[in-house]
Structures are given as C-alpha cells and as structure tokens.
Amino acid sequence: MRAAVLGANDGIVSTAGLVVGVAGATGDRSALLTAGLAGLLAGAMSMAAGEYVSVSSQRDSEKAALAVERRELREEPEAELDELTGLLAARGLSREVAREAAVQLTRRDALRAHARVELGIDPDTLANPWHAAGASCLAFTVGALLPLLAIVLPPASARLTVTVLSVLAALALTGWWSARLGSAAVRTAMVRTVGGGALAMGVTYAAGSLLGAAGA
Structure with missing residues (x-):
C-alpha cells in the first residue's frame, strides 16, 4: 500500500510538472493532451521497468x-x-x-x-517482480490521470487554476496517507509533498513561459 501511494504521488508530480510546463508555453489543448499522455506512458513504463529490475535483483x-x-x-x-x-x-x-x-x-x-x-x-x-512492476505501473497511471484530466477538460480560462488546486489537494491526501501508513508526522509529510509539487509546477511553468515567449 505504501509503495502504491508513493507511486501515485510520483505520477501526480511528474505529470503535473510536465503539463503545467507545456501550459506555460501554449494553451493548445491537443498539445497539452499529447504531452500529458506521453508523460503518463513514459513514466508508467519507466516505473514498471525500474521496479521489475529492482525486485528481480532482490x-x-x-x-x-x-x-x-x-x-x-x-x-x-x-x-x-x-x-x-x-x-x-x-x-x-x-x-x-x-x-x-x-x-x-x-x-x-x-x-x-x-x-x-x-x-x-x-x-x-519471495518478491515477485511482475507483481511489483504491475503495481508500480498502475499506481503511477492512476496518479498521472489527475493532472492530465485537470489540464485538458476545463475551459482554457480555468485550466491552470483547476490543475494546480486539484494537484495540491491530491498531494496533501497522499502525504497524509503515507504518513499514516508509516506512523510519521502528518503535518510534516503533507507540507513536504505539497511543497515539492508546488515547486515542481512553479519551475516548469516558468520554464515553459520563457520558452514560449522565446519562440513567439
């Protein structure tokens, strides 16, 4: 369960950073969808492959x-x-x-x-590499779907706001849940996950805005 929560958290943060960065450069819905799907597939496959290799070695x-x-x-x-x-x-x-x-x-x-x-x-x-790979792939995919849908479904005027707020709320939830699973401090975990996600989105959005302005 803890690995699933962390995998979902990775999917949320990495995909949110990607689509928000692209949103900083362009508001084209098809470009956002393409970038988000590419990030989701690449991340899910990477997580699955990495987990398979790691657990196989174990x-x-x-x-x-x-x-x-x-x-x-x-x-x-x-x-x-x-x-x-x-x-x-x-x-x-x-x-x-x-x-x-x-x-x-x-x-x-x-x-x-x-x-x-x-x-x-x-x-x-004994550890099963196929089970671990499948679980990591699924968890990452579920997490990545949130920012992907949040960036492409709302109207252009609300797209960024909806994405940022939904991502931060999801990160707060995963931080809370991971802290409960690990019997750690809930507030510290939530601040860490929300702060990390907000920083990632801020950096990628700024980079996307600069690249978009340079290419205009």
Whole structure:
C-alpha cells in the first residue's frame, strides 16, 4: 500500500510538472493532451521497468542466499543447528529453550527456520517482480490521470487554476496517507509533498513561459 501511494504521488508530480510546463508555453489543448499522455506512458513504463529490475535483483539475491543455506544444511547440519540456537538465544531465549526450539524447528523444516530467523526471508513469499512492476505501473497511471484530466477538460480560462488546486489537494491526501501508513508526522509529510509539487509546477511553468515567449 505504501509503495502504491508513493507511486501515485510520483505520477501526480511528474505529470503535473510536465503539463503545467507545456501550459506555460501554449494553451493548445491537443498539445497539452499529447504531452500529458506521453508523460503518463513514459513514466508508467519507466516505473514498471525500474521496479521489475529492482525486485528481480532482490529475488535473485534471496534465491542465492537460500541456495547457500540449503548447501550448508546438507553439509554441516550440526553447525547450522548450533547457529540457529545462538540466533534464538540472542533474541532473549535461554540457551536450553533456544536449543529445544532450534531442534524442533529443524525437524519441522530446517531451511524455512534458517531462512526466517537468520536471513529474514520467507521462502514461500519471495518478491515477485511482475507483481511489483504491475503495481508500480498502475499506481503511477492512476496518479498521472489527475493532472492530465485537470489540464485538458476545463475551459482554457480555468485550466491552470483547476490543475494546480486539484494537484495540491491530491498531494496533501497522499502525504497524509503515507504518513499514516508509516506512523510519521502528518503535518510534516503533507507540507513536504505539497511543497515539492508546488515547486515542481512553479519551475516548469516558468520554464515553459520563457520558452514560449522565446519562440513567439
């Protein structure tokens, strides 16, 4: 959920910056729509590809660690049992209880026990790069649709105002939600997201206005 909120936030900010920048140079609706769609597609594909590569690397690392653990359990079972005992004891169990727990966990599923306690990995729920890529792509797209629709649907006279206000409101909401998910300070998160979005739109609009004036 937190990754989805952050992905949507990225979609809002990047697309809003793009369309507001183009709006600073031209008021042509087709140009705004083209730029917004191009930014949405490029951003969504970039997010999906980046997440796929990142999570694939994480999954490969997890699988490699599990392979090493599987080999060590096969070649040095007693040493691995001692290691598991020590890890459990380090978590606050007495040595005797830790040893008994290690023995029972090893009998039940040695690889899963070591993966969870030693590596912090659940062998049954390894990261799925396709799921991560799809979620990132969808979240970015949903976020990007707001500024895109806000810039092309209203009449020209209200276009910029509607876009800025709707984007800032959406950023305030994502800041609030991300803070709640992370148990962080709500006001700080909202100020950070709204301030960052406002700065991005201000910079791109100024750049678009200058380029539009220069090309006139």
